[in-house]
Amino acid sequence: MAITPNEVRWIARELARLDLSDAEVEDLARDLTKIVGYVDQLQEAKTDGVEPLAHPLELSNVFRPDNPQPSLPVDQALANAPLRKGDFYAVPGVFE
Amino acid sequence: MHVVIGLEVHVQLLTRTKLFCGCSTEFGLPPNTATCPVCCGLPGTLPVMNEHAFQLAMKAALALHCSIARYTKWDRKNYFYPDLPKNYQISQYDLPFSNEGWLDIETSAGPKKVGILRAHLEEDAGKMLHDEAGAGGDSLVDLNRTGTPLLEIVSHPEMETAEQARAYLEKIRELLRGIEVSDCEMQEGSLRCDANVNVHVPQVDGTFVATPIVEIKNLNSIRNVERAIAHEIDRQLNELKENVGKEWRIDESKTSVFGDRKVRRLEFKNKDGAWVPVSKTTAGFDDRFGRTEIQRRKEEASDYRYFPDPDLVPAIVSEEQIARVKGKLGELPEHQLARLRSQYGLSEYDADILVRNGRPFVGFFEAATEVCGDAKEAANWATNDVLSLLKARNETVVEFPITGHKLGEFLAEIKKRKLNKQRAREVFAEMLESGSHAVAAIGKLGIQSVADEGQLLEMVQRAIASNAKAVADFKKGKVKAADAIKGFVMRETKGQADTEVLQRLVLEELAKAP
Ligand SMILES: [Zn+2]
Numbered sequence: 001m002a003i004t005p006n007e008v009r010w011i012a013r014e015l016a017r018l019d020l021s022d023a024e025v026e027d028l029a030r031d032l033t034k035i036v037g038y039v040d041q042l043q044e045a046k047t048d049g050v051e052p053l054a055h056p057l058e059l060s061n062v063f064r065p066d067n068p069q070p071s072l073p074v075d076q077a078l079a080n081a082p083l084r085k086g087d088f089y090a091v092p093g094v095f096e
Numbered sequence: 097m098h099v100v101i102g103l104e105v106h107v108q109l110l111t112r113t114k115l116f117c118g119c120s121t122e123f124g125l126p127p128n129t130a131t132c133p134v135c136c137g138l139p140g141t142l143p144v145m146n147e148h149a150f151q152l153a154m155k156a157a158l159a160l161h162c163s164i165a166r167y168t169k170w171d172r173k174n175y176f177y178p179d180l181p182k183n184y185q186i187s188q189y190d191l192p193f194s195n196e197g198w199l200d201i202e203t204s205a206g207p208k209k210v211g212i213l214r215a216h217l218e219e220d221a222g223k224m225l226h227d228e229a230g231a232g233g234d235s236l237v238d239l240n241r242t243g244t245p246l247l248e249i250v251s252h253p254e255m256e257t258a259e260q261a262r263a264y265l266e267k268i269r270e271l272l273r274g275i276e277v278s279d280c281e282m283q284e285g286s287l288r289c290d291a292n293v294n295v296h297v298p299q300v301d302g303t304f305v306a307t308p309i310v311e312i313k314n315l316n317s318i319r320n321v322e323r324a325i326a327h328e329i330d331r332q333l334n335e336l337k338e339n340v341g342k343e344w345r346i347d348e349s350k351t352s353v354f355g356d357r358k359v360r361r362l363e364f365k366n367k368d369g370a371w372v373p374v375s376k377t378t379a380g381f382d383d384r385f386g387r388t389e390i391q392r393r394k395e396e397a398s399d400y401r402y403f404p405d406p407d408l409v410p411a412i413v414s415e416e417q418i419a420r421v422k423g424k425l426g427e428l429p430e431h432q433l434a435r436l437r438s439q440y441g442l443s444e445y446d447a448d449i450l451v452r453n454g455r456p457f458v459g460f461f462e463a464a465t466e467v468c469g470d471a472k473e474a475a476n477w478a479t480n481d482v483l484s485l486l487k488a489r490n491e492t493v494v495e496f497p498i499t500g501h502k503l504g505e506f507l508a509e510i511k512k513r514k515l516n517k518q519r520a521r522e523v524f525a526e527m528l529e530s531g532s533h534a535v536a537a538i539g540k541l542g543i544q545s546v547a548d549e550g551q552l553l554e555m556v557q558r559a560i561a562s563n564a565k566a567v568a569d570f571k572k573g574k575v576k577a578a579d580a581i582k583g584f585v586m587r588e589t590k591g592q593a594d595t596e597v598l599q600r601l602v603l604e605e606l607a608k609a610p
Contacts, residue, residue, distance in 0.1 A: 015399060017176055054169045054191065059409040063147035066111050069118025071130045077239070078128060087127045088236035091178040094226060 001040065003032040098296040098304070098357070099329055101261050102253035103321075105268055106246045107278040108220070108286035109152045114243035115219045116143030116186065116408075121245075123284050127238040135243035137182030143407055145170075149217065149245040150411065153193065154421045156247055156277045157215045159428060162197030164418050169410040170217075173400045178237050179222035187248075189402040192216035193411070199251075199271070200430070201263040210264050211252035220244040241285075247278070253292060258325040265289060265318050266452075273454035274429040279492075282317050289315045293328045296359055297336065303358045305346050307332040309376040312388055324381040328388045336362075344374060432458060440471035449479045457493045460500035467504025474507060481524065497531045498524070506534035516594050519543065543592060549601070552585065552593055556601045559584035560609055567609050578602050 005022075008029045012018040020028065071077075074087050083090040114121055117134035134141045157164060171189035197212040222239040249268065255261050269280040269287060280287040291312045296304035310328055315321045340346065344362045351358040363371040379388040427435070429451045436447040436458070450458050457478070464474040482503070486496060498506070506527060510520045526537040559581045560567055569577035581602050585593055 015174075015401065054167075054404055055406075055410050057409055060412045062144060062409050063150065064118075064144040066113050066146050066148035067118060068113050068120050069132070071119045071132050072136075074126070074128045077131045077136065083234070085234060085236055087129075088225070088238055089128070089178070090234040090236055092235070093233055094178060094224065094235045 001033075001036055003029050003036060005029045008032065097298065097333075099256050099325075100253045100294050100296060100306075100354070101255035101258075101325060102292040103251045103255070103261060103264060104290040104292070105249045105251075105265065106220075106288045107156075107249070107268070107272055107280060109149050109156075109245040109247055110276060110278055111146055111149050111152065111245055113146060115146050115149050115217070115245035116243055119240075119243065123286075125240055127236075128240060130240040131242065135181075136239060143186065143405075145408065145411070146245060150193075151421060152277045153215070153217050153245075153247050154413070154418070155275055155425060156249075156272055157194035157197065158418070158422055158425060159271055159275050159277075160194075160197040160199060160212050160215060160249065162194035162212060162215055164413055165191060165193050165195065166413055167191065167410060168193035168413070170405045170408040171402045172405050173218075173402055175400060177221070178235065179224050179239075179242070181222070181239060181242060185219060185221065186405055186408070187218035187402075188216035191410075193413070199264060199267055201260060201267050203257070203259050203263045205257070205259075208260060210254050210260070213250045213252050215247055215249045218246050218248055220246050258322040258329075261291060261325055262318055262322045265321060269318075270429050270452045274432065274451065275425060276455055279454075285316075289321050291315060291321060291325055291328075293325055293332070295329060295332050295336075296354065296357060297333070299346075299360070303351055303360055304354075305336070305340075306354075306359045306361060307336050308362060308374040310388070310390065311376065311378045312381055313378055315381055316383075320381055320383060323386050324388055327381075327386060328379065331388060345371065347371075347373070426455070440465060440475070442471060442475055446475040446479055449483070450475065453483065453493070460493045460496075460503070463500025464504040464507060467501055468507035468511070470507060470511065473511075474503065477503060477507065481521070485528070498527055502527065502533060509534040509538065513538070513543070514548065514594050514597075515543070515592070516596075519592060549597055552589075552598060553601055553605075555585045555588050556581065556598070556605050560605055567606065570606050571609075578606060581606070 005025045008025045009020070012020045012025070012028075078084050078087070078089065081089045108121070111121055113119060114135055117132050119130045119132050119135055122130070134143055154164060168188065169191050170186050172184040173187045173189070174184045176183055192214045194215045195213070197215070199210050199212060201208050201210055220241050220243065222237055222242040225236040225238070251264065255264060265287075272278045273280055278286055282288070292309050293312065294307045294309045296306050298304055310332065312324045312328060315324055336344075340362070344364050347361045347363050351360050353359070362374045364374050366372050377390060379390045381388050432455075433444075433447050433451045436442050436450060437444065440447075442450075450461050460482075461474055461478045464478065465471045468474060482493070482496070482498075486493060489496075506520075506524060509515075510523065515523065522541060523534060523537050523543070526532070526541055527534060530537065530540070532540070563580055563584065566577045566580040582598055585598055585602075
């Protein structure tokens with residue numbers, strides 16, 4: 001199945017928030033087509049009677065007790081914020 | 097016409113820490129003081145599941161009669177929003193930990209069983225503050241709530257009236273408070289509701305036209321859920337009338353089955369000129385005007401690209417574990433209600449208020465009753481004075497300075513001393529203020545042991561004997577003259593005589609006077 005440049009544009013814009021040039025779109029369309037082709041090939045493997053694998057590790061039931069741990073001081077928490085207002089992260093206005 | 101309502105309810109679980117990290121879940125902390133690299137979604141961190149959250153969720157699911165999955169896992173739901181620092185929410189997609197339960201509700205139309213599709217665990221997002229002036233200023237983000245454990249309870253679309261939706265929510269709240277899984281405070285956001293609403297309108301050929309489903313988001317009070325649904329039903333019927341034959345047409349080519357109804361969809365012409373189904377959309381509810389506001393209809397359905405979270409391992413639940421949690425469930429609210437009525441002879445109304453306020457509140461009432469032996473009086477004080485004080489003081493019954501035991505002592509004391517309601521309230525206020533026991537509070541207020549009826553009678557007789565003028569006036573028809581007699585006794589008792597008893601005695605004795 002071929003991935004079209006328009007599909008790449010849609011995925012980039014709507015799902016990944018990436019701004020791509022036309023040349024990048026062409027490149028990615030080719031790469032993604034190869035990847036999807038490889039997955040199609042995997043799909044041909046006979047899997048009747050094989051249990052679906054939900055997690056690759058043989059581990060289960062890893063829990064921690066409900067004990068509070070110290071949180072980051074607010075200045076440290078906000079240190080990476082592109083924009084800070086008071087003790088909040090500031091982001092471009094969103095209207096509900 | 098049939099209305100179809102399904103509810104998605106989110107409740108915050110009563111844990112001390114978040115779902116995947118040790119940050120506090122306490123409400124009302126200063127902004128961005130309860131976050132860490134895990135809940136902020138910084139690279140290289142590893143979330144670890146809170147065991148208590150898992151236990152509480154299981155308790156809730158069992159109380160909702162759900163079956164518990166033996167194998168459950170966590171998935172990432174991917175979307176971009178400034179309140180979601182990881183750009184995905186950890187939730188459960190295809191293998192939720194519980195499925196298919198039900199809830200019994202009661203409405204004016206009688207009892208009804210509402211099916212529950214699933215209950216699953218997920219993490220909450222942060223909180224955003226928007227520029228209220230709408231001037232395009234920045235929005236502010238507080239990530240304290242990010243990662244707080246939520247239980248999402250999804251009903252089947254089986255409710256048919258706004259009243260049923262309200263009853264369902266009230267029942268969920270009563271149940272989850274009762275088993276101490278959540279405090280379900282809608283003002284604090286620990287119970288939130290999204291309502292999916294549409295209408296099936298009968299056609300001449302016996303089929304029904306289904307209006308597009310609207311999901312009303314983030315309803316913040318039970319009353320608003322009811323109002324929003326009522327408004328949305330009207331809005332959809334109007335929209336249908338306005339659009340059919342113009343923007344919309346009924347898809348005559350096929351029907352789907354909903355219960356015993358055959359249902360047709362609506363279509364509209366997209367920008368390429370093809371007729372396609374009118375999609376589901378979301379709406380907000382404007383509290384001030386009591387109306388639902390439709391948000392933009394999108395042509396593509398949201399694509400959340402769920403996939404298993406590689407950072408979290410699955411949970412495997414054993415029969416023994418389920419049995420253990422079931423054992424800890426204790427008395428479910430419906431059973432508690434029946435017991436309070438039969439064991440204490442309470443009215444359905446009183447028992448309902450007690451149960452609705454949760455297990456600690458019922459415990460408070462039962463402790464008081466045990467001490468004073470008067471269930472009716474204990475229920476009266478609990479459901480009136482105590483409840484309104486808890487509300488005013490913004491406290492839970494556990495934090496309230498007067499314990500159930502102290503209330504019981506107080507009730508026994510006011511009964512023994514025949515204190516009238518006003519005096520009793522003064523004693524109660526003093527106990528609340530000083531944290532003291534009833535006897536100490538009575539002593540501090542200088543309330544003497546009040547005369548019993550025999551002593552009061554003696555005082556009334558003395559008053560009549562020494563107030564010849566008042567008696568004469570009374571006999572001439574001046575009813576108010578009796579006040580002089582009462583005033584005399586009140587002075588003698590320092591205002592502590594039971595006014596009802598005194599009134600009766602005065603009238604009886606005046607009638608006997610020559
Ligand atoms: Zn954290």
